[in-house]
Amino acid sequence: MRVSDSMIHELSVRGLRARKADHFEAQQVASTGVRVQKPSDDPIAAARARGTRSAERRQDAIAQMSGEAIDSLHGVSDTLGHAADVASRVRELAVLGANDHLSADDRAGMAEEVSALRGELLALANTRVDGEHVFGGLAHDTPPFDAMGAYLGDTRVKEIEIGPGLRVPTQVPGDAIFGADAGGVPAFATFDALEAALRGDDPDAAHALLDDLDAVVSQIALGQARVGGRQQALQQAQRAAERTRDDAIGRRAELVEASPVEAFTELVRAENALREAISVASRLPGPSLVGSGG
Amino acid sequence: MSSIFGLLGSARTGLHAHGFGMSVASQNAQNATTEGYTRRDVRLSAIEPPPPGGGGVQVRGSRRIMDSFIERRVLGATAARAEASAREEALGVLDRVLAEVEGGLASSLDDLEVAFTRLTDRPADPAARGEVLAAAERLSTAFAQSAAQLDAAREDIDGRIEAEVEGLSDTLSQIGDLGVRIQRAEISGREASDLRDQRDQLVRELSEVLPVTTLEDDNGGLSVRLGGLSLVTSDGRAAELTVAPDPATGSMRILRETAGVDQDVTALVDGGTLGGLVAARDGALSDTGAALDQLAFDLAAAYNGVHTVGYGQDGASGRALFATTAGADGAAAAFSVSADVAGQPDRLAAALDPAVTAGDNRNALALAAVADSDVALGGTGTAQQALSSMIGSAGRAVRDARLDAGYADDFAQQLESLRQSVSGVSVDEEMIELSKFQRSYQASLRIVEAADQMLQELVNLKR
Numbered sequence: 227m228r229v230s231d232s233m234i235h236e237l238s239v240r241g242l243r244a245r246k247a248d249h250f251e252a253q254q255v256a257s258t259g260v261r262v263q264k265p266s267d268d269p270i271a272a273a274r275a276r277g278t279r280s281a282e283r284r285q286d287a288i289a290q291m292s293g294e295a296i297d298s299l300h301g302v303s304d305t306l307g308h309a310a311d312v313a314s315r316v317r318e319l320a321v322l323g324a325n326d327h328l329s330a331d332d333r334a335g336m337a338e339e340v341s342a343l344r345g346e347l348l349a350l351a352n353t354r355v356d357g358e359h360v361f362g363g364l365a366h367d368t369p370p371f372d373a374m375g376a377y378l379g380d381t382r383v384k385e386i387e388i389g390p391g392l393r394v395p396t397q398v399p400g401d402a403i404f405g406a407d408a409g410g411v412p413a414f415a416t417f418d419a420l421e422a423a424l425r426g427d428d429p430d431a432a433h434a435l436l437d438d439l440d441a442v443v444s445q446i447a448l449g450q451a452r453v454g455g456r457q458q459a460l461q462q463a464q465r466a467a468e469r470t471r472d473d474a475i476g477r478r479a480e481l482v483e484a485s486p487v488e489a490f491t492e493l494v495r496a497e498n499a500l501r502e503a504i505s506v507a508s509r510l511p512g513p514s515l516v517g518s519g520g
Numbered sequence: 521m522s523s524i525f526g527l528l529g530s531a532r533t534g535l536h537a538h539g540f541g542m543s544v545a546s547q548n549a550q551n552a553t554t555e556g557y558t559r560r561d562v563r564l565s566a567i568e569p570p571p572p573g574g575g576g577v578q579v580r581g582s583r584r585i586m587d588s589f590i591e592r593r594v595l596g597a598t599a600a601r602a603e604a605s606a607r608e609e610a611l612g613v614l615d616r617v618l619a620e621v622e623g624g625l626a627s628s629l630d631d632l633e634v635a636f637t638r639l640t641d642r643p644a645d646p647a648a649r650g651e652v653l654a655a656a657e658r659l660s661t662a663f664a665q666s667a668a669q670l671d672a673a674r675e676d677i678d679g680r681i682e683a684e685v686e687g688l689s690d691t692l693s694q695i696g697d698l699g700v701r702i703q704r705a706e707i708s709g710r711e712a713s714d715l716r717d718q719r720d721q722l723v724r725e726l727s728e729v730l731p732v733t734t735l736e737d738d739n740g741g742l743s744v745r746l747g748g749l750s751l752v753t754s755d756g757r758a759a760e761l762t763v764a765p766d767p768a769t770g771s772m773r774i775l776r777e778t779a780g781v782d783q784d785v786t787a788l789v790d791g792g793t794l795g796g797l798v799a800a801r802d803g804a805l806s807d808t809g810a811a812l813d814q815l816a817f818d819l820a821a822a823y824n825g826v827h828t829v830g831y832g833q834d835g836a837s838g839r840a841l842f843a844t845t846a847g848a849d850g851a852a853a854a855f856s857v858s859a860d861v862a863g864q865p866d867r868l869a870a871a872l873d874p875a876v877t878a879g880d881n882r883n884a885l886a887l888a889a890v891a892d893s894d895v896a897l898g899g900t901g902t903a904q905q906a907l908s909s910m911i912g913s914a915g916r917a918v919r920d921a922r923l924d925a926g927y928a929d930d931f932a933q934q935l936e937s938l939r940q941s942v943s944g945v946s947v948d949e950e951m952i953e954l955s956k957f958q959r960s961y962q963a964s965l966r967i968v969e970a971a972d973q974m975l976q977e978l979v980n981l982k983r
Contacts (some may be wrong), residue, residue, distance in 0.1 A: 230559075230944025231552045233937055240933065264615035265915030266922060273912030276626055280904045283630040284891065287637040294641060358879070367644065367878035380876050386640050387885055390892035396641070515951040 238507045245496070245503040252489070252496035261484040271481040278478040285471035288388055292464035295386060295396040299457045301355035302398065306450045309350045309403075312343050313446050316417055317439040319343075323424045324433035333432075337424035344417040348375065351404050361400025370400045375414025377406035388463035395456055403449035404442075411441035524978070526574030527971045530567075533576030534964030537564050540579045541957035545950045552945040556721030558584040559945045560713060562957075584713050586943045591720070592734070594939050597932035598724060599731040599791035604924035606796025611804050611921050613673040614914040617666045618808075625812075626907060628662040629819075631655040633904075636888040639870055643881035644833070649865035653857065656841065660856045663816050667852035670809045677801045678772040681763060684729050684794055685774055688761045695722050695744060696756035702740040712740065731791025747788035749776060761785075771801060804917030810848075811910045815896055817851035819903050820844040822895035823887065827861075830869025830883030837874070839867060 255261055265272040319336045322328065351361055352369040362370035362379035370379030383397035405412040416438045423431035541562045551557040560582040569575030620626050635648070635655040642648045698719040705712040719742065726732055726744070732751065736742050741754030752758045760777040774789055775782040789795045820842040827841040839860040844851045861867045870887070871880035896906035 228941045228944075228946070230940045230946050232944050233940045235553070236933075236936070236940075264619050264918075265911045266615050266918035267915075269912045269915030269919055272620075272915050273908040275620070276908040276911050277904060279620065279626065280630055280633070283634050284637060287634040291638060291641045362879065364873065364876040364879040364881075380879070382876075382880075384879060384881055385885065386881075387637070387888055390889070393885070515948045 235510065238503075238510055242500075242503045242507050245500040249493075249496040249500045252493040255484045256489040256493040259484055259486065259489065260482055261489075262482040268481075275478050275481045278474040278481065282471050282474040282478065285467045285474065288386075289464050289467035289471060291386055292388065292394075292460045292467060295394075296457055296460045296464065298355050298358075298360070298396065299453050299460070301353075302360045303450060303453045303457070305350050305353045305355075305360070306403070306446055306453060309347055310443065310446045310450060312347045312350065313413065313439070313443045316340055316343050316420065317436070317443055319424070320420050320432050320435055320439050323420070324429045324436065326429050328429070330427040333424040333427050333429075337421045340417055340421040340424060344414060344421065347404075347413060347417065348373070351400055360397060361403065363397060363399055363401075366397075371404065371406075371414070375404070375406070375412065375418070377401040377404070381407070388460075388467065392463075394459045394463055396460070398449050398452045398456070403445055405445055410445060411438045413442045413445070416442055523574075524971050524974050526569065527967060527974075529574050530569070530576035531964045531967035531971065533567060533578060534967065535961060537562075537577040537579050538957045538961040538964060540582075542954055542961065544582050545953040545957060548945045549947050549950040549954070552947050552950075556717055556724065557945065558586050558713070558717055558720070558943040561585055581711055582713060584716060584943070587939075588736075590935065590939050590942060594932070594935045595723065595727040595732070595734065596791075597928065597935045599727045599795070601925070601928040601932040602728040602793045603731070603791045603796040603799070604921060604928040606793040607800045608796075608918070608921035608925040610673065610677055610797055610800035611914075611918045613669055614804060614808055614918050617669050618911045618914050623658065623662065625659075625662040625666050626911075628655065628659040629903060629907060632659050633888070633891040636884065636891070639868070640881045640884045640888050643870035643884045644878040646865055649868050649870070652868055653861070653863070653865050656857045657862075659819075660842070663812070663852045663855040666812055667809070667816075667850075670805060670812065671853075674771065674801050674805055674809075677797045677805075678765075681772045681774065681794060681797050684797075685761050685763045688726070688729060689758070691722055691726050692744065692752050692758035692761070695719055695726070695742065696752045696758040698722070699740065699742045699752070699754065700756040706740050716740075727792060729792045729794055730789060731795055746776070746785060749783070749785060749788065751776070774798075800921070804914060804921075807917075808910060808914050809852075811906070811913070813851045814848045815852070815903060815906045815910065816855040817844060817848040818896040818906070819890075820851065820855060822890045822893065822903075824858075826883065826886045826890060827869050829872070830886070831871045831874040831877050831880075832867040832869050833871075833877045834866060835874040835877060836867070837869065839869060841868075 254263070262268045262271045262275065319340055323333050323336050348371055351371045353360055358366040359368065359370050359379065360366070362368065364382045364384060365378070365380040366384075368378065370377060372378055377400065379400055381399055381401055383395045383399055385393040385395045387393050399407070401407040402410060404410075404414065405416070416435060420432060420435050420439070423429075423435065541564070544560050544562045548559045551559075563580040563583050564577050565580050567574075567576045567578050618625065632652070632655040635652040639645075639648045639652050698715055702712045702715045702719065705715065723732070723734055723742070723744065730746055730751075733745050734742055735745070735754075737754045739754075741756070742752065743750060743754040744752040750759065751761075762775045762777055762782070763772045764775055764782070765771065766773050773784050774786045774794065776785045777783075786798060789798055820840075823842055824840040828838050831837045832839065840858045841861055843854070843856050843858040845854045856862075870884035871877040872882040872886075873880050891904070892902060894901055896903045897909065901909070
């Protein structure tokens with residue numbers, strides 16, 4: 227092939243230009259550690275990385291939200307623990323009050339204690355965790371039980387979504403725990419009845435309330451169990467969300483990040499290629515008849 | 521005597537011819553790096569000596585060394601290279617619009633989806649409500665900025681099309697004029713290589729802008745065509761090229777004016793810089809703009825559909841969350857938080873029951889579920905999937921343009937090398953040519969010297 231002077235120079239310029247571009251790109255990847263910096267670097271990876279980034283953010287939010295709900299349910303669980311203690315103590319007082327050997331004064335003293343425990347249970351039923359009345363269902367901004375023990379809250383409970391179409395309740399309904407729902411034993415009315423029986427020095431009436439008091443203790447225990455079940459469900463959801471988030475981070479890293487070893491190797495290769503291109507360019511114009519003195 | 525004078529006459533033709541050869545070699549060497557220069561060789565022929573002697577050499581002119589087949593292929597390759605290069609440059613904006621950056625479209629959509637998710641846990645929390653509105657504002661800004669960047673890119677392309685076309689009529693006119701001058705020069709027997717070089721260079725420059733084809737007639741006239749339409753006739757008449765905005769879309773169209781009639785030739789412009797600009801504008805940029813509008817429209821419709829059925833903390837319902845256009849066209853630019861809700865987090869409709877707006881998160885759940893619903897891509901994909909699809913499509917368009925540009929550049933370079941190997945100047949070759957003609961010139965001088973001596977001796981003999 228016949229070679230003109232322009233061809234020699236053009237070849238050199240093009241080679242140098244291409245090697246510089248390669249070197250710049252390798253330098254960018256090595257210094258940032260990112261292989262896909264813009265969609266055109268790898269359109270498929272960029273599109274898939276978008277999906278993983280979105281999943282990463284959503285799952286992180288779900289994990290955080292689940293954690294906060296678990297913390298909130300810890301508070302509910304503690305409250306129900308106290309409520310269970312209160313109910314058990316009231317039941318003990320009922321057992322004692324049913325004893326024929328006690329005096330009227332003894333029963334009057336017990337009635338005072340039952341009254342105080344009723345007040346304590348009402349306060350527990352109207353407990354606020356993180357500013358919300360936890361037994362009020364969706365109506366958590368007002369106390370769910372009035373002084374008479376009537377339920378003013380909402381029977382629907384708050385749920386959070388832990389995945390597409392997957393929801394977990396983060397509350398337990400106060401009406402069921404404290405017997406305000408249909409079919410339940412009303413805790414406050416039972417306590418009131420016991421107080422009245424004790425004040426009336428009526429051991430038989432106190433004895434007759436034992437089954438109802440057992441039911442109140444069971445309702446609270448059942449509530450505790452439900453809270454525990456929801457905590458477990460949320461813990462599973464939190465772990466699953468964290469795993470999914472971490473998987474998404476890993477997949478995204480595989481898609482867009484550069485292997486440090488490969489990036490460095492590529493940089494060294496690009497440096498060598500650039501050095502060679504510069505070396506070739508520095509040898510121009512090379513041996514020539516021009517100036518040979520011919 | 522007559523043979524000695526014949527010898528002198530012959531030597532004179534040699535001095536002239538070899539001097540001409542040296543000047544051609546010199547011109548070639550001087551233009552070794554001149555763009556568009558085609559090397560020449562010297563055309564000499566022997567003068568047959570009439571009896572009883574004489575003869576010599578005559579200059580028949582110089583000849584441009586070129587291969588017209590390669591020249592035509594170079595034109596096509598130049599147009600293809602310019603097309604891909606212009607397309608690659610024009611589409612670069614897509615990488616910037618759709619890159620994963622903080623505050624960009626993708627991260628803003630993530631922010632909104634996360635904010636709605638967090639709102640489900642604390643529907644009455646002013647901070648959670650405020651974060652939803654802030655994220656909605658950021659998404660609105662991201663949509664508006666993305667749409668503005670795409671619009672600006674299209675306007676920039678229209679400006680470049682106008683600027684490129686502006687000089688074309690002049691180029692076409694020059695090509696026509698040069699054709700006429702070449703015809704006149706060659707008919708009168710004069711050298712027209714420089715004019716041909718100028719014309720070829722103009723045609724090469726033209727092919728960088730438009731995908732033209734050329735055909736030279738026997739008289740040296742050159743016709744230049746775009747598709748099947750004539751831009752320059754072989755007798756030197758050139759068409760006018762102008763631009764005008766499309767009445768329907770506003771995008772710039774390329775018009776060919778002949779005899780006072782404008783003809784839209786945009787569809788024929790599939791190569792050269794103009795072809796690349798048109799392809800970028802009417803292809804990937806337009807497609808991405810439409811996909812962006814559709815996504816904005818679908819998102820607004822999906823969120824509004826859920827939001828309007830819910831209740832704000834003030835117990836009111838029926839409010840849209842986002843304001844946008846009635847149809848998808850222009851939806852991204854118009855996407856904004858509705859005036860009913862903007863700046864008033866308590867109006868976010870997180871509840872489905874107006875009696876328990878503080879604790880009811882059921883509409884917030886429905887709003888958060890929009891992220892997982894097939895609200896985009898014609899009801900077949902989520903908004904994130906639509907965005908991923910947009911990123912993939914736009915990325916492919918930019919990458920393909922880059923690959924096309926690289927391939928077209930390599931191909932054009934190969935053809936240019938072929939052209940150079942035929943028509944390019946090698947200074948070493950010219951040095952040899954120079955040396956060859958110098959020797960011949962010296963030989964002619966020696967003949968003159970010898971003839972002179974012979975004449976002297978003849979004169980001395982008569983004394």
